Amino acid sequence: MTRWFELEPVDKTFFDTATYREKYSMELPVDSGRVWAGFTSESPMTWCKLITTGRYTSPIDGIGTTRDIELAGGVLRLREYFFDWDDTTRHHSFFVRQANLPLFRAFAEDYHLADTPNGCRFTWSFAYEPKPGLGLIHKASAFPTRLMLSSLAADTAKHFGGTSATRLPRG
Template sequence: QHTLDWCRAIKKIEFVSPPPYGVGTQRRAVLGPGYVTLDEDFFDWTEDPANGHYRNGFRVLRANVPGIRRFGEATEILPADVGCRLRWTFALELPTSSRVVTAFSGPASSTVYKTIEADTLKHFANLEPAK
């Protein structure tokens, strides 16, 4: 239930499906000061702890902001020579209306993504190695 608690741009993420989590799991994300709400559905949930490989992907089913045609994320954690490698991919489809595109690709949106990136790097850099 505490996914991405380290990200200042994310106010709250709550799984609305009961555990165990996997493909078909749904959750709700509240962004910023609480103005944006996204209902998400996981289409990929792969856990292979023996090989240190984890992957999940979700799509947004509903958003309370107009103009988002589609949005999704994919996260993958892979073993590396030292520690692990995190791949985090965002996909966003917007209508061709220049006003909507500017709102999502302009300085405010860029700041949100940069804040999430900076907060994530800081969080993982400060983790203690597993013993």
């Protein structure tokens, strides 16, 4: 039986205030609707090598939607809650409610799609705070964490025919 650790809920301000923030942008030569469909399908983000499984645990219905994600063969499991969702602008954000490893005080992601003349731009933001007492461990693991997040972004760019995912400066 999996032991679950509670994380703190956050809102949009967390993407500006979290100690650890990563943001990736990619130009994709496909319609934003196709990318949005990949994130909101019953099995989201199957193209990401690190994601073992992903499934929505509630109706895919906007704010209040919940999802479970397993990474690295189930080593890391996350239960997510969507606190922002707009099908019209193809934008949503979630925070992790529970994780099977006690690594984070809070963790959130933001997905934003914008149409461009040649397809769309996808901006993917990550924000997190380590559990109290784990700050030094997170500082030491910043590079592996960045590799994990950049792998998710690179897999997404590749899947939708983009050439790369650019890590944006913090701020």
